[in-house]
Amino acid sequence: AKILFDKQFGTPVNPSIRKGESKVVDSVDIEDLGNKAVFCRCWRSSKFPYCDGSHNQHNNACGDNVGPLIVKSKE
Numbered sequence: 001a002k003i004l005f006d007k008q009f010g011t012p013v014n015p016s017i018r019k020g021e022s023k024v025v026d027s028v029d030i031e032d033l034g035n036k037a038v039f040c041r042c043w044r045s046s047k048f049p050y051c052d053g054s055h056n057q058h059n060n061a062c063g064d065n066v067g068p069l070i071v072k073s074k075e
């Protein structure tokens, strides 16, 4: 797929994850989450859709402030 440069948003949000797919969609069963799951929102994780901490390197490199979505059960 051709990656277009967007005048408003610049480069694509997703630089490398499953680019052969027309849309990256993930589904996780609630029963499989356990007490806590951490999901990537920076699109740099090697464990996508889960966070692997790569957002720190991304933020340091470009001044962004993205971080994961943490889903957890009440304590």
Ligand code: FES
Pocket (backbone or CB within 6 Å): 039, 040, 041, 042, 043, 044, 045, 050, 051, 052, 053, 054, 055, 056, 066, 067, 068, 069
């Ligand atoms: Fe993407 Fe943590 S690696 S939010």
